[in-house]
Amino acid sequence: LDLLGAGAFRAVSFGISLNIFETIGSNALTLQEISVHLSCDQYALEILLEFLCSLGYLKKTQSGKFQNTPLTRKWILRNAGPSFADMITVWDREVFPIWDRNAETVMKTGRPSITLYEEFKAKPDAWRSFNSFEMAIANWLKGVMLSQIKLPQSEPTKLLDIGGGHGLYSISFCQKYPRLEATIFDREESKQLALVNIASNKLQNRIRFQSGNFLSDDLGEGYDVAFLFNILHNFRKGENLIILRKVRDSLVRGGTLAIFDNISGLASPKRTVDFFSLAYLLTVGGRCYPLSEIKSWLDETGFINPGTTIKLPGFVKATRS
Numbered sequence: 001l002d003l004l005g006a007g008a009f010r011a012v013s014f015g016i017s018l019n020i021f022e023t024i025g026s027n028a029l030t031l032q033e034i035s036v037h038l039s040c041d042q043y044a045l046e047i048l049l050e051f052l053c054s055l056g057y058l059k060k061t062q063s064g065k066f067q068n069t070p071l072t073r074k075w076i077l078r079n080a081g082p083s084f085a086d087m088i089t090v091w092d093r094e095v096f097p098i099w100d101r102n103a104e105t106v107m108k109t110g111r112p113s114i115t116l117y118e119e120f121k122a123k124p125d126a127w128r129s130f131n132s133f134e135m136a137i138a139n140w141l142k143g144v145m146l147s148q149i150k151l152p153q154s155e156p157t158k159l160l161d162i163g164g165g166h167g168l169y170s171i172s173f174c175q176k177y178p179r180l181e182a183t184i185f186d187r188e189e190s191k192q193l194a195l196v197n198i199a200s201n202k203l204q205n206r207i208r209f210q211s212g213n214f215l216s217d218d219l220g221e222g223y224d225v226a227f228l229f230n231i232l233h234n235f236r237k238g239e240n241l242i243i244l245r246k247v248r249d250s251l252v253r254g255g256t257l258a259i260f261d262n263i264s265g266l267a268s269p270k271r272t273v274d275f276f277s278l279a280y281l282l283t284v285g286g287r288c289y290p291l292s293e294i295k296s297w298l299d300e301t302g303f304i305n306p307g308t309t310i311k312l313p314g315f316v317k318a319t320r321s
């Protein structure tokens with residue numbers, strides 16, 4: 001079964017690269033129509049399409065035409081809201097090869113010789129694709145995130161979005177709160193995409209991008225709220241304590257820290273979390289941490305009242321003491 005899963009992933013990725021799902025769109029097309037459109041050999045294409053049908057990504061009408069299934073329309077097609085097509089491509093072409101390159105060193109030393117972020121420095125296209133996956137997730141989650149973090153509507157408020165990358169969370173909060181100003185603190189490599197997103201939402205006056213390394217650079221001060229979304233899993237305990245102390249120093253007393261991460265023991269099945277732990281280990285040297293450990297770090301670094309919600313597993317909100 002695991003072999004089948006590996007093959008299924010590759011077949012879907014292959015289908016995305018060949019543009020099969022977008023070509024079919026909302027139509028029902030014959031094998032011949034698809035093969036002409038994609039300039040593919042019919043004999044070969046049929047074998048791939050049949051496997052995609054067996055996997056539930058395509059289905060066949062009674063007259064033998066191929067259609068996308070609701071699952072494909074929802075998660076793969078690019079015009080139907082958040083699409084995971086780029087995520088599948090980037091995992092296939094970039095992330096799993098990084099596993100292969102790092103596996104031996106990580107198992108011997110506990111750390112990768114080169115992290116995914118370092119690899120992507122020289123590959124802007126891969127970095128963009130990787131981010132479109134993060135953006136798909138942010139678009140998917142931003143509504144529930146907005147419902148969990150309440151800010152004043154009429155008072156000026158400052159947000160620090162640490163490792164905010166693409167900027168979509170800062171953008172959605174600034175859209176909801178007219179007096180909010182945000183700083184996205186991320187590596188220089190993330191700047192271009194963030195600035196494009198900020199400009200396309202006409203928020204240049206309220207969101208700025210600060211380039212830097214949050215492990216070593218000053219984060220500033222006087223912030224009312226800080227986001228640490230999908231950051232802790234990138235690092236080991238010692239680094240996370242450094243980050244949390246810096247975040248504490250950047251917040252005003254009583255300020256809010258919102259963490260969102262792939263936290264073990266919360267809603268995801270154990271094997272999903274274990275998969276991500278191995279993925280983080282091999283690509284960045286981190287892992288998924290249990291809630292109890294994150295709470296103990298918060299306690300150690302000067303945060304109180306950590307709380308979670310069943311509406312968004314992986315979300316932890318705490319107050320700077």
Ligand SMILES: C[S@@+](CC[C@H](N)C(=O)[O-])C[C@H]1O[C@@H](n2cnc3c(N)ncnc32)[C@H](O)[C@@H]1O
Pocket residue numbers: 117134135138162163164165166185186187190212213214215228229230231234
């Ligand atoms: C997994 S992404 C999360 C992006 C966004 N917060 C989200 O949840 O969609 C991690 C982000 O942290 C940034 N990052 C990683 N290490 C960093 C460091 N040492 N200093 C600054 N940014 C860093 C990456 O560039 C990337 O944008």
